[in-house]
Amino acid sequence: MYTPYPENMMESIKKVEATRAERMSTEPRRLTADEKDALLKEFHPDYNPDAFAEIKVGPNKGQKAPLELAEMLHSTSRILNEDIDITKIDYDVDVLVIGGGGAGSSCAIEAHNAGANVMIVTKLRIGDANTMMAEGGIQAADKENDSPVQHYLDCFGGGHFAARPELVKRLVMEAPDAIKWLNELGVMFDKDADGRMVTTHGGGTSRKRMHACKDYSGAEIMRTVRDEVLNLGIPVVEFTSAVELLKDDKGQAAGAVLLNMETGDYSVARAKTVVIATGGAGRMHYQGFPTSNHYGATADGLVLGYRAGVPLLYQDSIQYHPTGVAHPVQIQGALVTEKVRSVGAQLVNAEGEAYIHPLETRDVNASGVIRECEEGRGVEAPSGQKGVWLDTPMIEILGGEGTIEKRIPAMFRMYMKYGIDMRKVPILIYPTLHYQNGGLEIDGEGFTKAIPNLLAAGEVAGGIHGRNRLMGNSLLDVIVFGRNAGKKAAAKAKEVELGSMNLDHVASYAEELKGASADTGEVSPKLLPKYARHER
Amino acid sequence: MENMVNVYFSGKRYSVPADLTIMTAMEYAGYTWKRGCGCRHGFCGACATVYRIKGKNELKTCLACQTQVEEGMYVASIPFFPTDKRTYEIEDIKPTQQIMMELYPEIYSCIGCNACTKACTQDLNVMQYIAYAQRGEFEKCAEESFDCIGCGCCTVRCPAGISHPHVGVLARRLTGKYIAPETEHLKNRVEEINKGEYDGLIEQIMQKPITEMQELYNTREIEK
Numbered sequence: 001m002y003t004p005y006p007e008n009m010m011e012s013i014k015k016v017e018a019t020r021a022e023r024m025s026t027e028p029r030r031l032t033a034d035e036k037d038a039l040l041k042e043f044h045p046d047y048n049p050d051a052f053a054e055i056k057v058g059p060n061k062g063q064k065a066p067l068e069l070a071e072m073l074h075s076t077s078r079i080l081n082e083d084i085d086i087t088k089i090d091y092d093v094d095v096l097v098i099g100g101g102g103a104g105s106s107c108a109i110e111a112h113n114a115g116a117n118v119m120i121v122t123k124l125r126i127g128d129a130n131t132m133m134a135e136g137g138i139q140a141a142d143k144e145n146d147s148p149v150q151h152y153l154d155c156f157g158g159g160h161f162a163a164r165p166e167l168v169k170r171l172v173m174e175a176p177d178a179i180k181w182l183n184e185l186g187v188m189f190d191k192d193a194d195g196r197m198v199t200t201h202g203g204g205t206s207r208k209r210m211h212a213c214k215d216y217s218g219a220e221i222m223r224t225v226r227d228e229v230l231n232l233g234i235p236v237v238e239f240t241s242a243v244e245l246l247k248d249d250k251g252q253a254a255g256a257v258l259l260n261m262e263t264g265d266y267s268v269a270r271a272k273t274v275v276i277a278t279g280g281a282g283r284m285h286y287q288g289f290p291t292s293n294h295y296g297a298t299a300d301g302l303v304l305g306y307r308a309g310v311p312l313l314y315q316d317s318i319q320y321h322p323t324g325v326a327h328p329v330q331i332q333g334a335l336v337t338e339k340v341r342s343v344g345a346q347l348v349n350a351e352g353e354a355y356i357h358p359l360e361t362r363d364v365n366a367s368g369v370i371r372e373c374e375e376g377r378g379v380e381a382p383s384g385q386k387g388v389w390l391d392t393p394m395i396e397i398l399g400g401e402g403t404i405e406k407r408i409p410a411m412f413r414m415y416m417k418y419g420i421d422m423r424k425v426p427i428l429i430y431p432t433l434h435y436q437n438g439g440l441e442i443d444g445e446g447f448t449k450a451i452p453n454l455l456a457a458g459e460v461a462g463g464i465h466g467r468n469r470l471m472g473n474s475l476l477d478v479i480v481f482g483r484n485a486g487k488k489a490a491a492k493a494k495e496v497e498l499g500s501m502n503l504d505h506v507a508s509y510a511e512e513l514k515g516a517s518a519d520t521g522e523v524s525p526k527l528l529p530k531y532a533r534h535e536r
Numbered sequence: 537m538e539n540m541v542n543v544y545f546s547g548k549r550y551s552v553p554a555d556l557t558i559m560t561a562m563e564y565a566g567y568t569w570k571r572g573c574g575c576r577h578g579f580c581g582a583c584a585t586v587y588r589i590k591g592k593n594e595l596k597t598c599l600a601c602q603t604q605v606e607e608g609m610y611v612a613s614i615p616f617f618p619t620d621k622r623t624y625e626i627e628d629i630k631p632t633q634q635i636m637m638e639l640y641p642e643i644y645s646c647i648g649c650n651a652c653t654k655a656c657t658q659d660l661n662v663m664q665y666i667a668y669a670q671r672g673e674f675e676k677c678a679e680e681s682f683d684c685i686g687c688g689c690c691t692v693r694c695p696a697g698i699s700h701p702h703v704g705v706l707a708r709r710l711t712g713k714y715i716a717p718e719t720e721h722l723k724n725r726v727e728e729i730n731k732g733e734y735d736g737l738i739e740q741i742m743q744k745p746i747t748e749m750q751e752l753y754n755t756r757e758i759e760k
Contacts, residue, residue, distance in 0.1 A: 186709025
C-alpha cells in the first residue's frame with residue numbers, strides 16, 4: 001500500500017476513499033445567499049474584531065485596518081531624518097513605474113509604445129511578483145454563451161456588491177482585448193486543435209471563462225511581458241525600492257526617493273507621472289496566516305501613497321485562499337491552485353464528507369475549511385496544522401489518466417518533491433493569505449483620488465473586486481489596469497509641468513502622527529519581512 | 537529537542553532543524569535574503585543553488601525554497617548569473633529555423649554533454665528542447681520547455697555558453713503568436729466590443745440598484 005502520510009492521516013483517507021464513488025455521482029449543493037452570509041460572519045478572518053485597529057491619521061482616519069497594516073501607517077518615513085539632496089536628480093523620466101510585476105511591466109510597455117520615456121524601479125527583480133505565482137488562469141468573456149455583462153455580474157456579486165462599477169466595467173469590457181494582446185505577444189494559452197480556448201470554471205463564475213496556460217498561467221504571462229520589456233529596451237532598475245514619493249509645490253507627484261537594497265544608498269527619480277504598481281501584502285502575515293505571496297509583498301505602495309495623501313479603499317478586506325498547503329510543513333501556505341477544483345477535485349472533511357460545493361467564492365470556501373477544522377472535522381498534520389482534504393484522485397478518474405500531469409503539472413511537481421503523489425492520495429489544505437482586496441483608491445481612469453498625476457495599477461489598487469476577488473480576475477486586473485495606466489500616464493505626462501520638488505508631506509505626516517500620539521517608533525514601508533532568527 | 541542537521545552556508549557550519557528548506561534554514565541561521573529569494577514557492581527561479589553532500593562527489597543543483605536540508609550539505613546560492621538575452625521585435629520575426637541561427641547561434645555549439653538536463657531543477661529535458669530549437673521545431677521546444685522557471689542552473693553548467701531559458705522563451709513566444717491556431721471567438725468578441733455592441737447593456741447593468749443586482753446574481757444560471 002502507498003502510505004506517504006502518517007497513520008492518522010491515512011486512517012482518514014480510508015473514509016475519503018470509501019465515499020468517493022458516491023460523491024462523484026453527485027454535485028454538492030450550492031449555498032443560498034443567507035447561508036453564505038452566516039458562514040462568513042462566523043468564520044471568515046475579516047470578521048475577527050481583534051485583528052483590526054483604528055487608523056489614527058490621514059484620509060482614512062477613523063476606519064479600521066489589519067493590525068499589521070495599521071502599524072505601518074502609524075510609522076514614520078525611513079528618510080525623515082536622512083539628509084538627501086533631492087535637487088540632485090539621478091533619473092529624469094516622463095513616467096516612473098514603481099514595481100516590476102505584471103501590472104508594472106504591462107504599464108511600461110504601453111507607456112513606451114505611446115512614446116513616453118518610461119522607467120521601472122523594482123525592489124527585487126523584474127518578475128519577482130505575485131503575477132509570476134498565479135497558477136490557475138485569467139478570466140475573459142470571449143465565448144459565444146458568455147458576455148462582458150455576465151462577467152460583470154459574477155465579479156460584482158462575488159465581491160459582495162461593493163466594487164466600483166466604473167472599475168468593473170473596464171475590467172470586463174477590456175478583458176477580451178487583454179487576452180488578445182497577450183496572445184499576440186506570444187503567450188501560449190491552452191487551446192484545442194481549432195484554436196478555441198480551453199476554459200473552465202473558477203469559484204463563483206457562471207460561465208466557463210477561465211483561460212489558462214497549464215497551471216503556470218501567471219508565469220507564462222509574466223515571463224512574456226518581461227521579455228517584451230527587455231526587448232523594448234525599457235530601463236529596469238532592480239533591487240531598488242521607492243521608499244517615498246516626491247511631490248512638487250503644486251501638490252503633484254514628482255517622482256520618488258529610491259533606496260538601493262544592497263548598498264543602502266539613496267537616489268532620486270524625477271517623473272511627470274508616477275504609477276504605483278507595488279502589488280500586495282501577504283508577507284505582512286495578517287492574523288498570523290502563512291501566505292502564498294512572494295517575498296516582497298509588504299504593502300509598500302499603500303504606505304507610500306497614503307503618506308502622500310491618497311485614500312485607501314477596503315483596506316480591511318483580505319482574501320484568504322481556501323486551498324493553501326497544510327502539509328508537508330516545508331511548503332506550508334503555498335498555493336494549491338483553484339484549478340485543482342476546476343478540473344474536478346472536491347473539498348472533503350476528515351469524515352469523508354463533501355461538506356461544501358468546491359467552487360463557491362474564495363471567501364466562502366475559506367470560511368468552510370476553517371469551520372470544518374474548528375468544529376473537529378479537520379485532519380491534523382504532524383506540524384499540528386489542521387486541514388481538510390482536496391480529493392485530487394477524482395481528477396484522474398474524471399479526466400482520465402494523465403490529466404493531473406497535463407493540466408496541473410506545477411502542483412504535481414511541488415508535491416512529488418516530498419514524495420506525495422496526488423494522483424493516488426488526496427492532499428491536505430488550509431486557507432493561506434493570498435490577496436488584498438482593497439488598496440489605493442482609483443477612479444475609472446486609473447488615477448488616484450487625491451493626486452492628479454499619480455496612478456495605481458494591479459493589486460495595490462482597490463475597488464475593482466469589492467470585498468472578495470474571483471479567481472482569474474487578478475491576472476486580468478494587472479493586465480487591463482496595467483495597460484490602461486501606461487497609456488494614461490504617457491498621455492498625462494505631456495501636459496504636466498513640474499514645480500520645485502519637496503518632501504513636505506513626509507514631515508507633516510510625522511507631525512500628524514505625533515499629534516495623534518500614534519507613532520509606533522518604527523519606520524515604514526517594511527520592504528522585507530523579518531524572517532532571520534537571531535539568538536541574541 | 538528538535539531533530540537537527542549540520543549544513544554549511546558558503547563553508548560555514550550551522551546546526552538547523554532538519555525539516556527546514558535551504559531557504560528557511562539560512563534564515564534560521566540569521567541571514568536576511570536580499571538577492572537569491574523571490575517567490576519562495578518554486579515559480580520564479582530566484583533561488584538557484586548548488587550543493588554537495590560532504591564526502592560525495594556529485595555537485596547538485598536545486599531551488600533553495602523547494603529543497604529540504606540534509607546532513608553535511610555544503611550550499612552556495614547563485615544570486616545572479618550573466619545569461620545572454622538577445623533582443624528582437626516580436627512583430628518582425630518569423631518562426632523559421634533561421635531566427636534561432638540569428639539570435640542564438642551558440643545553440644549549434646551544443647556538445648551533447650547533457651549537463652543542462654542533469655542540472656534542471658524542474659526535471660525538464662533541457663538538451664532535448666535545445667535540439668528542437670536547433671531544428672526549428674519551435675512547438676516541440678515550447679512544449680518541452682514550458683515548465684521552465686528560468687533559474688539558470690542549466691546555463692551555469694553549460695560548456696557551450698548557451699542561455700537555455702532565453703531560447704525557451706523565444707520558442708514559446710513564436711509558438712504562442714505564430715504557430716498555435718488563431719482563436720476565432722476571441723477575435724469576434726473583441727470586434728463586437730470595439731463596435732460598441734455591449735455599451736448599452738453594460739451601462740444598464742451599472743445603473744441597477746443593489747437589490748436588483750442581488751436578485752440577478754443569486755438566481756443566475758450557472759453553466760454545467
